[in-house]
Each structure stands twice: as C-alpha cells, then as structure tokens.
Amino acid sequence: MKIALVSEHATPLPAHKGEPTCGDSVHVAALARHLAKNGHRVTVYARCSDAESAGRSRMGRGVAVEHLTAGPARPLGTDEEAEHTGAFAKALAGALAEDTPDVVHAFGWTSGLAALSALRGLTEQRPPLVQTFHSLNVAEQRAGLPGRTERVRLEAAIAGRADAVVVDSADQRFELARMGLPRPRVSVVPYGVDTDQFLPEGGTAAGPWRGRREQRTRIISVTGLGPESGADTLIRSMARVPDAELVIVGGPSSENLAIDPDARRLELVAKEAGVDERVTLLGSVDRKELPRLLRSADVYASAALYDPYGGAVLEAMACGLPVVATAVGGVTGAVLDGTTGVLLRQARPDSLARVLRHLAADSTTRTAYGIAGADRAASRFGWQRVAAETERVYSRVLPMEEEMPMAVGDDAH
Template sequence: MKIALVAEHTAPLTAHKGEPTDGESVHIAALARHLARLGHKVAVYARRDTPDAPERTRMGRGVTVDHLPAGPERPLSGQEAVAHTGAFAEALAAALTEDVPDVVHAFGWDSGLAAMSAARGFPDGGAPPVVQTFHSLNAAEHRAGLPKQADRIRMESAVAGSADRIIVTAADQRFELARMGVPRSHVSVVPFGVDTEQFGPDGAVTAAPWRTRRDERTRIVTVAGLGRVDGVHALVQSMARVPGTELVVVGGPHPDDLAIDADARRLHLLAKEAKVEDRITLVGAMDRKELPKLLRSADLYVSASAYDPFGGAVLEAMSCGLPVVATATGPTTGSVLHGTTGLLLRSTRPDALARAMRGLTGDPTMRTAFSIAGVDRSQSRYGWERVAAETVQVYESALPGTAADPELVAEEAS
C-alpha cells in the first residue's frame, strides 16, 4: 500500500534523529518507520520551516519526507501557521497528483483541511480516501479547563464530517466526536505508541543532572513544557510537602537558554519562595537518546499537565519501569491503570500532588509493583509495531470496496 502522511507543522527528520521535538513529530516519524517495516511505501508531507530543509529525502527504508513550500521558511506560531494552510494545500495537491497514494492520513485539523482540499482536485472517483487523526480536540481540552477556541471547534467539526475514517488516541475524543454528529462506526481509537527498543527498564543509567548521590534523595522526574498549563508550577509548589525528594524537569528551551527564559525564571522564583530551590533542577530540552538513561535513574514519574494530547512521555516512563502519578485526562486515562501501574488524579492542586507522591515515595513495595505492571502494559499494548498494524486496519477499512469494520480496531486502549 502507498501511504501519504500529511503533517503540516511537524519535524519528522528531527524526531528521526532523536533530537528534542514535539509529540506529533515523534508520532509521525515512528509510525512512518513501522508502516514501512510492514511492507508499505510511505511518503511524509510537511511544511518547509527552515531554509536548509531538503525538498525530498529518505527517512529510512521505504520512507520519504517531502518539505513543501508554504509561507516563510521558519517555525510559525499557531495563528501564523493557519494563514499558510491554503498554500500548503496547493503544494500538497500537486505532490499527490504526481505520486498518487492509496490512502492519505492527515494529522491535526489544519493538515486535514489541506488533505481534503487536495483530494478535491482529483477526477470524480479518483481521489484516495482520507483518514484523519486528531491528537486532541478543543472540546475535550475545554472540558479539562483549557480555553475554548470556537473557530477551532468549527474547523475540527468540518474536518471530522468530511473524513472517510477518523483515528483518535483517546476514548474521550470519540465521545466528543459523537457530540459533533460523527457516526461511531467512522471512529477508531488507536493510541500513541512507545519505542520499546529505546525505552526499557534495562540499559545505561546517567547520574547527571542530579546534585546529590543516588541514595540521598528519592528522585522524581517530569517531562513537560514550562508554561502554567504544563503543570510544573504546581509540582514545584508541591515539593515543599514531599521532604526527602528532588524534582528534575525535562523540557522547555535549550539548556543554554534557560537563564533567559521567562517561564524558567518564574519557576526558579517560585522554588525559592517555597524554599525548595536546592531540590529542583531544570535541565531544558534533552536529546531523546539520553532521556531513557535519565528516566531509569529516577524513582517516580509525575505528569501534572492540564491536558496532554499525546501521553507519550508517560508511556516512555512506564516502559522504563517508573511508577506514574498523572492527571486523569486525555490518553493517560487509558494508558495508566489506577492502582495498578500508577495513580490518576482528578486534581493537580499542589496538596493533591504531594499526597500522591508521598504515598508512593514512602512505599517502595508499591512502587515496585507499579513498575513491573507498567513495563508489561506499555510494552505489550503500546509498542509502535502494534500501533502501526492497527492503523493499517483503519486504512483498509477506508479503501473502496472493503468491508472491514473499523470498530474492531483498537476499540479500547487496554
């Protein structure tokens, strides 16, 4: 099968090289590689956001990446990017006409709009089916307390109503799509995955950036942005109630830029006010090949994000053997089994976070049980091999003349 993956605002080559990047880029790079391992030919289409991005390059056997011209050759903010989706759609239409795929798979509503527009340029009956993935829906984010974006909700509804099949990464998004009037038979739940070859309980461990010896403090780690919606502020405040521990925060800008980053400076000030500055370390963005070593050196992983649309960092921590404390929203509600692989919280207030962390840091037997169960669950259910195979089943259900039932595909993330 010839598959076109459309992800306008991703950096698949960056993710492929293991450099710091976003969850969507990790998804595209990993899925493309594993689809190719299944024998499919994959072309990834993204917007050119740097002058030196190649027009076309290989990303492993069976995978090519095309960077299409659309707007300035630099990273764009959300509002800036929307203004260039039309240009991206035109370039995509030309590319798909030149190399017609069997199926087009778009990620995000803006890529979905571009894919729908490109499909309209084919002769009647000649357009490939379009499968749409929503990593997140604003309606679900709004229910989790994030701002409502009426224009985005309208766009997501329009794309959902036009796609031949829809993939979501969490069951709550299926509920939101049903509220939009999308037939349940058109929606499949296929979760985000984890690279079980890279992220596992066995392997090298790094001592950096810990300030003290391994046996002096219980180590808590989180991988998150540094903004308020990412939950790190609440984590820093909670540390005053969890003595004998230290927190390492992976994420944000390059380490060299932490000193001038406004969010990092606010977190440093907050840590001083809470008198925990000696137990908080911000390490900035980290290469993905180094991340497993850091995870394996910790005792507990905590995610306090208001809404994590990917849940990839939680899966990677579980796969490395870390018990997890996480917010009960989005994909995490499916990947973390409360009381088995970790603890799910309805509130991320500092007192609630501290209570959960104290319970686990003070109970090594429970941490060990959660660790064993987390490794088993993440590696048996969430490996990219299985995710790719389930995605192919959705593709097959979208092809003309097939009778495959998409509801049989990844009905539950368990």
C-alpha cells in the same frame, strides 16, 4: 500500498539530526517507519520550514519526506499556522495528482483541511481520507486552555467529511460523539512508545540529582514550563514531600534557561515554597539520553492540565517507573490506576504530595507499579502494534478490491 501521511506542521526529518521531539513529529516518524517495515510505500508531506530541507528527502527504506513550499521557510507560531494552509493545500494537490496514493492520512486539523481541499482536485478516483486528531479544541477548552471558535467548527467539519477518524484516547472519541460524529466512524489507536529505546534495563544518569539515592526519593517529570504544564504544582507539592527531590526536563536548552521567562517564574515559585535546593530545571535533553535519565529516578509525576499524547508518561512506564499523573487526555488510557500508578482527578499540591509521600515510603508498591507499567507499555503501546491497528483502519476505508493484506503479526493482538 502507497500511503500519504500529511503533516503540515510536523515532520519526521529531524531524525537525521537527532530524534524529533514534538508529539506530532514523533508519531509521524514512528508510524512511517513501521508502515514501511510492513512493506508499504510511505510519503510524508510537510510544509517546508527550513530552506535547507526543501524538496524531497529519503528518511529510510520505503519512506520519503516531501517538503512543500507554503509560506516562509521558518517555523510558524501557533497563531500563524492556519495562514498558509491554503498555499500548502495547493502544493499538496499538485503532489497527489502527480503521485496518487491509495490512502491519505492527515494529522491535525490544518492538515485535514489541506487534504480535503487537495483531494477535491483529483480527477481520477479519490483515495479515502483518514483523519487523526491529536488534540481537539473543545477538549482543550475543558482543561482551561484558550477557545478557538473557528477551529472547533472546522474540526467538526473535517471529522464529518473524512472516511475514518483516528484519535489517541477514548476521551477524544467521546468529544467527537458530542460533536455529532457517529462512534463507529471513530477508531481509538493510542499514541506509542519505542520500547527498543525506552526499557527498564540499561544505564542510568548520575546527574543532575543533588542527593544520594538512599537520602532522597527522586521524582522526575518531562514537560514544558508554561502554566498549562503543571510544573508550578509539581514544585509546590515538594514542600509537602520533604525527603524528595524533583527534576523537570523540558523547555529551552540549558544554555537558554536563564533568559526564559517561564523558567525564571518557576525558579521564583521554588524559592517562595522553600524547595529551590531540591528542584532542578534541566532544560531540554537529547532523546537518546532520556531513557538513562528516567531510569535514574524513582517516580514519574505529571500535573499537566491537558496532555493529548501521554507520550512522556508512556516512556516513563516503559523504563519501569511508577507514575503519578493527572487523569487527562492520552494519560487516561496509558496509566491503570492502582496497577501501574495513580491517577488524580485534579493535580493540587496537597493531593499530589500525599501520593508522592506514600510512594516514597513504600518501595514495594513502587516496584510493583514499575514492573506492571513496563509490561503494559511493551505489550499495548509499542509502535509496531500502533502501526498494525492503523493499517486496519486503512483496510476498512479502502475499496474491497484494494483491501490491503493483514500485516504480519496482526492476529497476535
């Protein structure tokens, strides 16, 4: 089976320089690898954002990455992303005509727009299109993020023209149903986690914790530093959890934290709350170091306004951490409230602190949540299972004579 993964603004190629970090890139990289392991030939099509990576590269056995020239060879800002989709679609049409796949799978709305345009130009039999939305603007607006009327319209049009739509959570399927897309057209395939890398057993990180474990409960969060990340809420909650310390992982590198406006704003929040000596902004870390850092904590917390992936929560669960998080996006499908952690309707400093104080004082509950979370992450969210469920979506849209065989192990799920 020849599979084309279209990911205009994300690419798995950074795996050669350390693992990719953005949610889209992690998803594409992991899915491509596991589809190839199941015997399929996978090509990832992405926009060239680095002159050194132009052209075709081999990511691994059975996986190639084709960087198509469309616009400047540099990363684009959010407001620029749609500007070069027309050029990307034209380059993609030529690539698909030269090597026509059996199925095309697009990630994100601009990729879906490009794929629809490219497929219209094929003179031979058009391969089916599967569309993944990691995030929908209507859902972002409900979380208080900026609205983009044109994007909402295009997301609805792309969903209506795709042969199948894949979303990360039941919440997104509900949003698509509100937009008029029949539920049978939409499959929920969750975001995954690398359970070979993120697991409860293994070493822990000594730093950056400021107190000994017996002195303070260690709370960790992997998130951005912007207002939508909920980092402000996490920091303010610490004023009500006096025997705990908080480490926030994310944002720019540690060398650039001092000049980052969001980091400076959060440092001021910590000082005003009187918790600056118990809060550490660590900056970004190498993903290979992240499991050790997670295992060194006692509790994982997230107060994000919107989290379409839930990937950081899954990685914490896989490392055996109890989770306290806002019930948004992909998090709602990952965390079982009262079993693997606690879900909050709204993340306010007082309600967050109440739960954190309870977990800080109850090691038995922390342990039970952690064991259940690690088991759930390994059994439900491993990338091998995510790839198998994605293959089943492909099989439903393929012509009967081309239907792919069931991947080894599918019947075990």
